[in-house]
Amino acid sequence: MSEKKNRLLPLAALCIISALLGGVSSVSILQYVYPETLSAIEAQASLNSADTNRPVTLLANTQTDESNSPVVQVAKEVGPAVVGISNYQTVSNLQRYGFGLGSRNNTQSSELVEAGTGSGFIIDAQNGYIVTNNHVIEDAKKITVSLSDGRNLEAKLIGSDSRTDLAVLQISDTSNLTEVKLGDSSKIEVGEFVVAIGNPGGNEFARSVTAGVISATNRTLQMSGESTLYNMLQTDAAINPGNSGGPLVNYYGEIIGINSAKYAENGFEGMGFAIPISEATSIITQLIENGVAKHPALLVSVSDQYLLYAKEKNLPLGAYIYEVNPEGPAGKAGIQEGDVITHINDVKVENSTELIGEIYKHNVGDKVTLTFIRNGQTKAVQVTLGEIASQ
Template sequence: MDNEFNDENKSQNKGLNEPHIPQEIDAVIVESKSNSDSSGSSGFSGYSSYSSFSAPSSPKPKLSKKLAGVVALCLTSAMIGGLTTVTLLPRIYPNLLSSNQTALTTSSLSPISTVSNSSQFPVTQIAKTVGPAVVGVSNFQSPQNRFSRQNSSSSGLQEAGTGSGFIIDAQKGYIVTNNHVIDGAQKITVSLSDGRTLDAKLVGADARTDLAVLQISDTKNLTAVTLGDSTKLEVGASVVAIGNPGGNDFARSVTTGVISATNRTLDIQGESSFGLIQTDAAINPGNSGGPLVDYQGKVIGINSAKYAQSGFEGMGFSIPISDALPTIQQLIQKGVATHPALYVSINDQYNTYAQSNNLPQGAYVAEATSGGPADKAGIKQGDVITKINDTTIQNSSDLVRELYKYKVGDKISVTFVRSGKSQVVQATLGEINSNQ
């Protein structure tokens, strides 16, 4: 299962409201083919062919003995002069030959063996180290109709979808995946790298962050991942994605790429709570819940979505592991995740109206729950929240992402516009959990 979003998705399911992206013309490389290539050869085309020819021979002139002696003397002097120059040149210009030494020594006819640097190209080692910690996750639900029995279990449940996950605690059998991978599951199974398929228990799930934690009881020979720090990511850094695209037939597939961007936003439930990592490493249906790994073999993200609009490729998105970890820890400890909240309902349709009427962009308060933090701070229906502390807010996603940076009970400054006038109030953040 994967969060795929495209033009069709805008009016379906999650009601995505994506910005229009101008269509681009693909660059086309035209290769000219030589008309003389009629043999069907698969070699390069577009090159002219030349016929070999022999020049007519002419008699070689004979040198006199005197002239031969002069020629020999000149050749000997030239050789001595050349050797002297080669010997003295490094002493006179010590840096002249050093820069060209490699080119001189490698321009031989024999093939040169290249030894790969494991610190720069450790993909094989990453696959060996992290691969065993990646699992396949199957979501079983009741069949939609009595004729649908494909991939059904003995209990009559049908495999509704598959995804990926990774072992975060080998001793206790904890596995991290996406909430949308296991959403609605009546039974969950996990396939391990050693061939075992085990039933898994849902420890906790949180739709607001699209995260879930599973647990398996048989912890024999499990391998856990090492977590990295996603707050220190750099655009252009190499990464590896590992998962089960298309299900267990392609289990633990490894794809490589780079970090294309950080702090990307998507209007998808769960993913909208984070500034996401964008990568061009191939992310396909079934990769959801699998790890995005840096070149030190540490997990820096949880693969969660891909851009599936026609004409686009290489646009996958991952939840930063440092942002996800607090929710994961809560799910393990309490079975639910709690988040800070203002207890307001936001209507983003206001922003379209605001653009047309030269009004400030922000999070339009459609309702403030009575007795909630916003209501207590004096925020009312019709107010437009424009800042949380010093951070600008332009829509509901901005508001959620910013609030999730704080803790329940934290005091924040809320700037809002009412009747054209800006006001600032103090609010104490309340609590909302996974079950609400």
């Protein structure tokens, strides 16, 4: 992202580690920021694949011939598909968001100025589609893309989704483009090596490469003032402004994540987060096809203010429903204000973040069973999930 410079101060937020397969969660208070809008995550390098049928040959001669290093091979293969992205905004918008260089005059000039930079990668060379973060291109009046061969092209925004922090751009000149290969992030294990490629600080340091490991999976980041990001990959990569939207790659040259955020507490290093590619692909496809993405929803409003009361009174924890759309799926199934949802199917949810995260694991139209508490009694109903579109 490019630092919406003075705007992006470290913000306190609640990090809930939501285990996709195990259903176990833990809670800690952290400070998260988007490393740019313009800033990001760098990540690092990978072996240790969960798929034992795939021979890991790239490491064979790393001690005797550095040119055979997996990181070198990944950089050669994926680097040409990585692009720099510039977000241009009007002077008045920059002043409104605090992007100026320290002074705020009252000019109403409509001149376009580079507000920030980020990264992206070519997902479809034939059609010129590029994936990046929503926060990299947010509020842009003009977007340009810098390619590995030196070309600088204006890009069209095809679609964006703030709920998942994803966006798709398109360039019209598709000659001599290189596209990435997508991996399967659902098979990632803690300790696997990964490589991050991006443009920290803008085009001056284009396609910089860093390497490290997957530190954890299934992290939930509740960004203060931003959308909650679910099931994130955590990496120990160095973080520098400009890497947001760039790829996190395994040692097979496959994209397994999209670098998106970092832990910004003073004294902490090497805590970056990437959107798993296997969860991003359905959103990317929707953005390309429709310009917007649809998400599964109950169409209720939830609150965690109930949790303190529940702990004091030794009541079951859950997601407290304080408003219900009577025409929505939950309303039609009989969910009422004051109900406390404790399970989706057989998965326990103890707060609103876990409820939404679990809902997002399903698709629009899926049937789920909600277990809830009403007036001290446990009840259950089946609900067909509705939809909400991109914000």
